Amino acid sequence: MKCLLLAFSMLATVAAHAADKPxxxxxxxxxxxxxxxxxxxxxxxxxxxxxxxxxxxxxxxxxxxxxxxxxxxxxxxxxxxxxxxxxxxxxxxxxxxxxxxxxxxxxxxxxxxxxxxxxxxxxxxxxxxxxxxxxxxxxxxxxxxxxxxxxxxxxxxxxxxxxxxxxxxxxxxxxxxxxxxxxxxxxxxxxxxxxxxxxxxxxxxxxxxxxxxxxxxxxxxxxxxxxxxxxxxxxxxxxxxxxxxxxxxxxxxxxxxxxxxxxxxxxxxxxxxxxxxxxxxxxxxxxxxxxxxxxxxxxxxxxxxxxxxxxxxxxxxxxxxxxxxxxxxxxxxxxxxxxxxxxxxxxxxxxxxxxxxxxxxxxxxxxxxxxxxxxxxxxxxxxxxxKGEPIISDRAGIVHHSVSGQFAYRSGKWKILLTQASGGWTKEKMAIKAPAQLYDMEADPSEQNNLYHSHPEVFERLLAQLETDVARGRSTAGPDQKNDTDRINLKRGMKR
Missing domain, CATH: 3.40.720.10 (Alkaline Phosphatase, subunit A)
Incomplete structure (x- = not known):
């Protein structure tokens, strides 16, 4: 009888634990x-x-x-x-x-x-x-x-x-x-x-x-x-x-x-x-x-x-x-x-x-x-x-990737694109001639005003962080990991 009660108790505990998880x-x-x-x-x-x-x-x-x-x-x-x-x-x-x-x-x-x-x-x-x-x-x-x-x-x-x-x-x-x-x-x-x-x-x-x-x-x-x-x-x-x-x-x-x-x-x-x-x-x-x-x-x-x-x-x-x-x-x-x-x-x-x-x-x-x-x-x-609370993270930014394998990086309000164009199937003439793109996504969410020439220090800072995230094999805290390949080409869309 004690064994049966213990079994029921264990089952109840497992069920309650499962019910707590969404x-x-x-x-x-x-x-x-x-x-x-x-x-x-x-x-x-x-x-x-x-x-x-x-x-x-x-x-x-x-x-x-x-x-x-x-x-x-x-x-x-x-x-x-x-x-x-x-x-x-x-x-x-x-x-x-x-x-x-x-x-x-x-x-x-x-x-x-x-x-x-x-x-x-x-x-x-x-x-x-x-x-x-x-x-x-x-x-x-x-x-x-x-x-x-x-x-x-x-x-x-x-x-x-x-x-x-x-x-x-x-x-x-x-x-x-x-x-x-x-x-x-x-x-x-x-x-x-x-x-x-x-x-x-x-x-x-x-x-x-x-x-x-x-x-x-x-x-x-x-x-x-x-x-x-x-x-x-x-x-x-x-x-x-x-x-x-x-x-x-x-x-x-x-x-x-x-x-x-x-x-x-x-x-x-x-x-x-x-x-x-x-x-x-x-x-x-x-x-x-x-x-x-x-x-x-x-x-x-x-x-x-x-x-x-x-x-x-x-x-x-x-x-x-x-x-x-x-x-x-x-x-x-x-x-x-x-x-x-x-x-x-x-x-x-x-x-x-x-x-x-x-x-x-x-x-x-x-x-x-x-x-x-x-x-x-x-x-x-x-x-x-x-729950309406801030996300606490040491990830400096988010990496975006296009169909052709070109990179972009978003950190806070800033976004850099390591390409002269869309990186994909959209063919649009660029407003200014530049080897890459930089946008203030708060002021310009439609990405129309390329700030590459006016804020070179921002571009270089984000590029350095992206290079670090690639090289470390991770973009979050923890021991460095290995990428599966050494063929990652960050700048395939750039001409500097």
């Missing part, structure tokens, strides 16, 4: 601009987004949140590892569906950290960080495409989410314009690709796979997972959406709803999935101690036809210069909304400068975990800001 749902939209969320862009946001607006009204908006890169794969690397992608082998561009894993098997990830703290961990959605897909002869696949008979569709997929801390995964390998076009569950393809389809890029596809169905499936699977949870076991759910990234394909229900064209419709469809997940949390009775974070992997893409949207009064990247791929803020300043009724004041906001690499340190802070010295090297906890 559930965390991290929704990562794909190419959603800061200005696409109506509450963040009241004057020039013409697309209704009631789901995200509601979360903002019930939680906190971060107005100065940034991705570590202005394109997909590198940002996702930073979210899950708390480390800048350019410390890895990926110096520019993105991976494709048949590329091999970017995250090293021995690197600590956010789900692995939380799993060690007793969390159930699940991922539903787009991976885009490389997978251990094999050819029939067992050798690794690589690149944008492969023939249908060039893949072993029955083999275990290594190096994916379930090998890096997630208990479960249901999703796709990369973007919806990158083959293979097939669902993956945990570490196996759901069936095999027997045909070829093209959702922009042609490649192997499952006969029943249709890109237009994917976003709704992610919403349904996410709501289903939430409905199965209870207050006794904390969970972390990572939901990387496939929208509003190309192919821009809202379901029939949403077509024509925005009156701004197909991109506006797709943003509304995306917002509806956010609302579906929020409503599932509320229906499960888990709202009070569940953190819902909604953000994006980079700014709005040119595929959305930004000039046409602006002609209708909608500015998808708000007043920020540039778009996806660029080193200007339009490429990497993103929506960041947090609802947590137990701790976050409704209708609040923060102007703290944060980065998507900061999830790792925040998760550790919220759960009382201690990060190893070789993990989360570029991650700072934003947990204090959720």
């Amino acid at each position: 559930n965390i749902i991290y929704i990562l939209a794909d190419d959603l601009g800061y200005g696409d969320v109506q509450v963040l862009n009241p004057e020039h946001g013409k697309i209704p987004t009631p789901g995200m607006d509601r979360l903002a009204a019930e939680g906190m908006v971060f107005t100065d949140a940034h991705t570590s890169s202005s394109v997909c794969t590198p940002t996702r690397y930073g979210v899950l590892t708390g480390r800048y992608n350019w410390r890895s082998r990926l110096q520019s561009g993105v991976l494709f569906g048949f590329d091999q894993p970017l995250i090293a098997p021995d690197r600590l990830t956010v789900p692995a950290l939380l799993k060690a703290q007793g969390y159930k961990t699940a991922m539903i959605g787009k991976w885009h960080l490389g997978l251990g897909i094999r050819k029939p002869n067992g050798t690794p696949t690589r690149g944008k495409a492969a023939p249908v008979d060039g893949v072993d569709w029955s083999a275990r997929i290594e190096g994916g989410p379930v090998d890096l801390g997630f208990d479960s995964w249901y999703g796709i390998a990369a973007s919806l314009d990158m083959p293979p076009y097939i669902w993956i569950e945990n570490d196996r393809f759901v069936g095999e690709c027997t045909t070829v389809k093209a959702f922009h890029r042609k490649g192997p596809a499952h006969a029943d796979f249709e890109a237009i169905d994917v976003l709704d499936a992610i919403g349904h699977k996410s709501a289903e997972f939430i409905a199965q949870q209870n207050a006794e076991e904390a969970f972390f759910m990572y939901v990387p959406l496939t929208s509003p990234h190309a192919p821009i394909i809202p379901s029939e229900k949403w077509q024509g709803k925005s009156e701004l064209g197909i991109y506006g419709d797709f943003v509304m469809h995306t917002d509806a999935i956010v609302a579906q997940i929020t409503e599932a949390v509320d229906a499960a009775g888990l709202a009070e101690n569940t953190i819902i974070i909604v953000t994006s992997d980079n700014g709005c893409s040119k595929v959305a036809d930004i000039p046409a949207l602006k002609a209708q009064g909608h500015y998808p990247n708000a007043h920020f210069r540039g778009s996806k791929s660029d080193i200007w803020d339009g490429g990497h300043r993103v929506p960041f909304i947090v609802r947590w009724p137990a701790a976050v004041k409704a209708g609040s906001s923060s102007d703290a400068i944060i980065c998507l690499t900061d999830l790792m340190a925040t998760a550790a802070d919220l759960t009382g975990a201690e990060l190893p010295v070789n993990a989360g090297e570029d991650s700072v906890s934003f947990a204090p800001a959720l």
